Amino acid sequence: MRICVINPNTAAAMTEVIAAAARSVARPDCEIVAVTSTMGPESIESHYDEALAVPGLLRAIADNPGADGYLVACFGDPGLDAAREVADAPVLGIAEAAMHLAAPLGRTFSIVTTLDRTIGRAVDLVAHYGFAGQCGGVHACDIPVLELETNPATADILEKACSEALRTDGSDAIVLGCAGMADLAQRIGAAIDAPVIDGVAAGVGMLAALAAMGGRTGTASGEFRAPPRKRYSGALQDFEIS
Numbered sequence: 001m002r003i004c005v006i007n008p009n010t011a012a013a014m015t016e017v018i019a020a021a022a023r024s025v026a027r028p029d030c031e032i033v034a035v036t037s038t039m040g041p042e043s044i045e046s047h048y049d050e051a052l053a054v055p056g057l058l059r060a061i062a063d064n065p066g067a068d069g070y071l072v073a074c075f076g077d078p079g080l081d082a083a084r085e086v087a088d089a090p091v092l093g094i095a096e097a098a099m100h101l102a103a104p105l106g107r108t109f110s111i112v113t114t115l116d117r118t119i120g121r122a123v124d125l126v127a128h129y130g131f132a133g134q135c136g137g138v139h140a141c142d143i144p145v146l147e148l149e150t151n152p153a154t155a156d157i158l159e160k161a162c163s164e165a166l167r168t169d170g171s172d173a174i175v176l177g178c179a180g181m182a183d184l185a186q187r188i189g190a191a192i193d194a195p196v197i198d199g200v201a202a203g204v205g206m207l208a209a210l211a212a213m214g215g216r217t218g219t220a221s222g223e224f225r226a227p228p229r230k231r232y233s234g235a236l237q238d239f240e241i242s
């Protein structure tokens with residue numbers, strides 16, 4: 001089994017964090033291929049960044065054919081539907097996966113993301129995935145994405161934000177709102193004595209289960225079948241990937 005985990009920003013150091021989290025839960029027979037986008041923003045912290053991250057994500061999928069599943073390792077789940085039209089195997093986003101695995105762990109979960117400007121996107125995804133009744137709230141820890149790895153106080157700040165979120169919302173579990181937080185899930189879970197779900201690990205587990213069940217998208221008649229062929233111009237003139 002092979003699962004392709006794609007960091008849609010261009011920060012290779014963050015991809016290493018993501019890869020380690022993915023491999024920490026992967027089955028022995030599951031190879032994790034970790035990919036860093038080759039074009040687009042160095043981090044994704046706005047709608048603008050999300051939009052500009054999608055071509056690199058789609059290119060990464062097209063350049064890694066034949067995986068049994070693909071994981072979009074960015075909490076905004078950028079380009080998820082387009083990725084499903086291009087991929088030849090199931091595609092999950094880490095926000096989607098984290099919410100699905102947090103739901104059975106209590107009555108409600110809280111999300112702790114990076115900058116407060118990304119809260120709205122997370123709220124939209126909660127509604128989109130059908131968890132509006134189970135998400136007690138979305139909060140920001142106010143650490144920029146690329147500072148998660150460089151700020152020595154990240155773990156303490158995030159632990160405090162998660163503890164505050166549980167108390168404020170009365171929630172039972174935490175969803176970490178950034179792929180760059182993946183290495184802190186277990187430490188924070190122990191510190192606040194509550195389940196803390198990282199979407200990278202959640203996504204790898206769900207994709208492995210889907211692969212074992214023969215799950216697939218992109219059926220000949222389904223919405224996520226290959227897109228119609230057409231010309232693209234300008235910077236996308238040679239962006240032929242399907």
Ligand SMILES: O=C(O)C[C@H]1NC(=O)NC1=O
Nearest residue numbers: 043044074075114178179
């Ligand atoms: O939306 C966010 O703040 C987190 C999101 N941005 C990013 O570059 N990787 C992520 O997981």
